[in-house]
Amino acid sequence: MDRNIAGVTIQVNEEGYLTSFQQWNQEVGTALAQEANINMSPRHWEVINYLQTEFKNDVPLSIRKIGKSGVVDIKEFYQLFPIAPLKTASKIAGIPKPASCI
């Protein structure tokens, strides 16, 4: 479905995740973060950039992997994105919901 955010039209799925990463920019990310009551700081962006890089490299993401990434530990990841951090951060990053499991 289409939605307007930060002055542009993006396509999202029924759970609100962008369906095409090409439509993402930092303003879209900031606006999606505000909807999750998160004010983005440089530290937030470092984590988002990491998630996007892993996504582009086809690396499946998990909380465990992020904890071992060297970019952020799990404790801080939760401080930055307090509620369901991996899902929230993935949504802000414009990447698909992590397919953690079956």
Place this chain on the structure above:
Amino acid sequence: MKRIVILGAGTAGTMMANHLRNHLKREEWEIDIIDEREEHHYQPGYLFLPFDIYEPEDITKPIRDFIPHGVNLIHDAIDRIVPQEQFVNMVNGDRLHYDLLIIATGAKIAPEETEGMLGEEWQKSVFDFYTFEGALALRNKLREWEGGKLVVHITEMPIKCPVAPIEFAFLADSYFKNKHMRDKVEITYVTPLSGAFTKPKATTALQHLLDVKHIQIESDFAIEQVDNDRKIIIDYGGREIPFDLLVTVPTNKGDELIVRSGLGDDLNFVPTHKATLQSRDYENIFVLGDATNIAASKAGSVAHFEAEILTDNILRYINGEPLKEEFDGHANCFVETGGGKALLIDFNYTHEPVEGTFPLPGIGPLRLLKESRFNHMGKLAFRWIYWNMLLKGTHIPFVSTKMQEAGKEF
């Protein structure tokens, strides 16, 4: 004479030994299967052991009984695989050369991954039921437990049999009802997922059952530690859940031998091509069952479907033909819902579990994603099928390797 070596005589390895011995000429191919254990466990039975539904002897039989004639069973511990040289090194110093290797070393619990899980309360008020010992200890605890807060918990995905924890919660509800003490027990289901299951339609069906049975759900819970003194579990966000009895599914990891061999990912699972089941790194290594990293359920039914496809692919590989990219992630699981009922789910990489009939489209007799007594009888009958047909590689009538779309309500 060429040699196939199978590592692990669990569900997957045993099926491969049977399939391959039937297809390969004895004068051309030696088949060895290695497992240090003496007993084969019917792992789905671990779910029933704590509730006194099965006895230990119902779920254990000698490994040897299921290995066909013409396959060498080696009861010894494996040190490592040396894939560059095509050798398996044993702990006792023996070295076994292989032409083709099948890894079926499974997955096991790793409670040491979570701070405090193996603390003072381990097997006092903190239990697992993914091991024979754990399920038995939990049975003894439940026999005398007088009630309180029961927390059923999943540490992180992936785990073997992802529906088992919710089945445990359902069966606990029944068990305490039968003991006339349901009013003394508060049951909470704690999961790292956003809901009762990973797939939306099954989540809706299972959530309904949780509501009906008065089981609370705490979702998106990523555990940081078990606090043994305060008897609470705490997640990375600081959320606390108190327990009197914690039944947890610890982190699941592949075998340590995979790490020693340098073949695993961060959870010791072997990177595997999801449609051919060939190892990503070595063309003469194939992987199936819980040992792979593919995004299919870690379940016996998956190993069964994989074994049929992998057998074809190994024969093709031996004949120098291209592999078939056939495995579709097909899984088929009974979900015990308590009170003598069960539901059945059938799904694959791309299709989530939906309603319908199984295995015959439009007829059944089993109903998908709906509770019924017949499904429960199916689950109990399955133990017989497991010991007498599945392990021996006998095809189960009407059940196809690839998921069927007919008879399903997409």
